[in-house]
Amino acid sequence: DTGVSQNPRHKITKRGQNVTFRCDPISEHNRLYWYRQTLGQGPEFLTYFQNEAQLEKSRLLSDRFSAERPKGSFSTLEIQRTEQGDSAMYLCASSLGVEAFFGQGTRLTVV
Amino acid sequence: QQPVQSPQAVILREGEDAVINCSSSKALYSVHWYRQKHGEAPVFLMILLKGGEQKGHDKISASFNEKKQQSSLYLTASQLSYSGTYFCGTEGGSYIPTFGRGTSLIVHP
Numbered sequence: 001d002t003g004v005s006q007n008p009r010h011k012i013t014k015r016g017q018n019v020t021f022r023c024d025p026i027s028e029h030n031r032l033y034w035y036r037q038t039l040g041q042g043p044e045f046l047t048y049f050q051n052e053a054q055l056e057k058s059r060l061l062s063d064r065f066s067a068e069r070p071k072g073s074f075s076t077l078e079i080q081r082t083e084q085g086d087s088a089m090y091l092c093a094s095s096l097g098v099e100a101f102f103g104q105g106t107r108l109t110v111v
Numbered sequence: 112q113q114p115v116q117s118p119q120a121v122i123l124r125e126g127e128d129a130v131i132n133c134s135s136s137k138a139l140y141s142v143h144w145y146r147q148k149h150g151e152a153p154v155f156l157m158i159l160l161k162g163g164e165q166k167g168h169d170k171i172s173a174s175f176n177e178k179k180q181q182s183s184l185y186l187t188a189s190q191l192s193y194s195g196t197y198f199c200g201t202e203g204g205s206y207i208p209t210f211g212r213g214t215s216l217i218v219h220p
Contacts, residue, residue, distance in 0.1 A: 041212055041213070042210035042213050043200075045207055045208075099158050100208060
């Protein structure tokens, strides 16, 4: 087991395009989180899954954002019609107990 | 609500000690501490649960005062490798940690 894996590591996209990120959690971890982090800030909660169920979504998550975890294993985060304000590091974390372990993140740049 | 961390930044020489504080306005079930180096993911350090008091390994330890809704991270005899940004994440029973803005720690030789 190599920890939480995120792909791609970097993504540059033009404003208005759609992007999708993938997260593979640590196997058997039933909880999965998506966070967003901008420079100089802590990770900001976006959404949370327990197995395949999306149990919590931040009010920050606009209608342009959607996340899935279809089989309770990997998860995808899609951003539609990207805006420059979406530029950030998108972090995925997984947990079985109380400790959450983060992946390396996907850095999104919207130009 | 986001926990408040203090100080915002600490500059030390190797061997010196540091304390980073984290406080919340909400009742807490757990406090998580992470360290993040520039361009890397946050790395889990430790978690303190309601009912526990103090935890630590090597020269990094932490305390959790439930009544005051506060936690402190203690770094003893700091090493160069301790440099980074430290985040506390607080959680009130929802399994969803909310993170502070971080404390930047710089350790000089």
